Amino acid sequence: MRTVRGVLGAAGLALLGCGCWLLFAETRHGTVGPVLLWLAGSVAAHDFLLVPVVLLAGLALRRLPARTVWRGGLIVAGSLTVLAVPMMLWQGSPANPTVLPLDYRVNWLLTLAGTAAATLLVLLLRTAVRGVRAGRRHRNGRP
């Protein structure tokens, strides 16, 4: 375990060193400042925008029956939304008509509808399977 940790650590430091050198010495003049700003901004966007939304969603789910299924649907819908938002914002802007040629707002709604349908399907299947299991246990419980 010690050697594995040592090797990983050494390799990590080496690669990190390469990366820092590339960033500080091999980029255009005036790159480092904005990059540091954007690094901090990414964390801020995640911590102050995404985290509260997720925590609120978690609170809302707490009392629901079949909580895990709804949670699953939200995770899938949320992931599709994260992917879709930049496309929805940037569509129509590229000068090149083959970039972002679709209506991504409509497509995003379609994927949400698909996710909702799949979530309901899982709920139905879960209820059906549990019903069958409960029935079997009830019958087996009789002497």
Next chain:
Amino acid sequence: MDGTGEHAENAGRQPGGGEGALVTFRAGLHDPRTATAVGRLLGAAMLLCFLTGLVSHVLQQPPGRLAGSLPVRPVWFYRLTQGVHVASGIAAIPLLLVKLWTVYPRLFVSPPIRGLRHGVERASIAVLVSATLLQLTMGLLNILQWYPWPFSFRQVHFALAWVLTGSLLLHLAVKSPLIAAHWRRRGPGTLRLPEDEAADRRALLWSVGAAVGAVTVVSAGQTVTPLRSLTVLAPRQVDHGPQALPVTKTAAEAKVSERALRGWQLQVAGPRPYALTLEQLRRLPQHHAELPIACVEGWSKMARWSGVRLRELLERAEVPEHASLRVVSLQLGGAYRVMEMEPQYARDPLTLLALDLNGEALDLDHGRPARIIAPGRPGVLQTKWVHRIEVL
């Protein structure tokens, strides 16, 4: 037990944020087992992304000594590596967000820094998290050709890849004992966690898998042919474009106009230099090749090209067999106006100076009157609006 001094970890779960925490986390699953289970998927995706990213870098900017050994077969080599690169980057998005969720309580630890060692650890996590978040964001925006930042995408994306992977390996080094204890379902650490959470954890992992599947299915069709009809959230529709092929840089963006093409002649340098007009090129023996265009933005498509074999053009100018070429485009400016081509590509029988695409003369946006098409190379090196071929 593992000597990191993080007693909360050894207890198996983050019981909220610690003493005087801002927020308490009553829900389970903020434990090392969940973090390991999701983390290893994220780690695999990021490793794949890093390795395919290195391949992409080397193919676009071959370092001197390697240039002669770059592969010409399979013809879909770059199509595969870059398709995997973009797909693994997109798959990493839900994995990263869920992984960060499992360690949310660490965000609210109070006091923020308990000592030098704790400070260094938190700083290294800050580097890892920020680099990963920014790298995936930059990657996603790049495939949309959206550049809202003031620095060079290519330089920073390459640098951050090393920063990210380095801090990831450091993170693994620090957490190795914890990861080992929670790696298996019946591992020593896992068995210490509350039993009733196992079902909840399984449900979460299934959800994460579904999310990865969903984002992949709706976007991978821009490079994976069977998924083409399901591609609702990808920046390209591979059948959408002139001659049913998308364009990465239009003639307008490259500042190549019809006027610039008047009186166009292909100039070939060498011991016996010559120039040919389009009509003269068409009278030479034409060959066909089925080669893909694979763009760094992750889309790719197979196409039928026809034109003159580059090898034959070079033989006519008596260019030496092992010479590398410089191909110059009519486009004004841009990093790939001048392209260098090593002999293994230049002499390959499939490498063409293409005049036709999918049965018709090249569209202006696809490089009319002539473009280079070679097997296994990134799209940026398939020079359009070819003007001059020189010997290096």
